[in-house]
Amino acid sequence: MYAVIETGGKQYRVQEGDVIMVEKLKAETGAQIEFDKVLVLGEGDQITVGQPYLDSVVTGKVVENGKGEKVIIYKYKAKKDYRKKQGHRQPFTKVEIIGFGGKASGKESSAEKPVEKSVPESPKADTEVPNLKGMKKAEIIEFAKSNNIEIDEKATIAVLIEAITEAMK
Numbered sequence: 001m002y003a004v005i006e007t008g009g010k011q012y013r014v015q016e017g018d019v020i021m022v023e024k025l026k027a028e029t030g031a032q033i034e035f036d037k038v039l040v041l042g043e044g045d046q047i048t049v050g051q052p053y054l055d056s057v058v059t060g061k062v063v064e065n066g067k068g069e070k071v072i073i074y075k076y077k078a079k080k081d082y083r084k085k086q087g088h089r090q091p092f093t094k095v096e097i098i099g100f101g102g103k104a105s106g107k108e109s110s111a112e113k114p115v116e117k118s119v120p121e122s123p124k125a126d127t128e129v130p131n132l133k134g135m136k137k138a139e140i141i142e143f144a145k146s147n148n149i150e151i152d153e154k155a156t157i158a159v160l161i162e163a164i165t166e167a168m169k
Contacts, residue, residue, distance in 0.1 A: 003100060004040040005058050011039065014097045019063060024091035027062045033095065034059050041100070057101035064094040132161045140164070 002015045008023025027033050035058040041048045048054060067089035075084040132140055140160045144151045149167040151160055 001041070001043040001100060003038050003042070003056075003058050005035040006037040006039060006053075007035055014058065016097055016099055018097045019094060020097070021068075021092045021094050023093070024065065025062070025093040025095075027065075027093065029062050029064060031062050032059060032098070033062060034101070055103050057103070059098045059101055060095040061098055062093055063096050065091070066094070067091050132164060 002013060004011055004013050006012075007025075010023070012020050012022065014020060025033060036053070038054045038056050038058055039050055039052070041054060041056060068091075070087050070089050073084075073086040073088065075086075076082055130143070132143070135143070137157050137160070140157065141151070141153055144160070144164055147164075147168075149164055151163050155163070
């Protein structure tokens with residue numbers, strides 16, 4: 001059985017017992033971690049593809065946290081006496097894949113919460129508040145009068161818009 005998981009912006013094809021090097025994770029050596037972004041699960045000829053993710057988990061055990069080999073960055077500009085030498089070691093986490101689990105628990109429920117938050121915003125869209133910033137001062141005053149909003153007609157456009165938006169809340 002194999003799976004394609006996503007972590008650190010990259011995708012990895014893993015099987016049970018594989019040891020992979022992924023971008024650094026906030027986990028101590030020996031800790032168990034769950035990869036809930038499973039794209040594909042396959043066994044033999046049967047393949048299950050998620051849209052975008054499957055509702056399953058791949059578990060792994062952190063073997064090591066470390067840094068990769070040093071990469072030298074050397075910049076120079078010809079005939080200008082400019083040279084700059086810099087090094088970089090990319091941090092990584094080495095993970096051993098333990099197995100494939102059932103359903104993902106933690107992040108799936110949190111992914112549903114933003115959908116619930118977007119539903120209450122729809123009644124605000126029904127109040128038909130036009131784009132006041134694109135209107136002229138006379139149009140804003142006319143809109144306020146048609147909606148029975150008391151404003152000072154001698155005020156600036158910014159003050160009028162602020163008064164109307166507060167009254168519409």
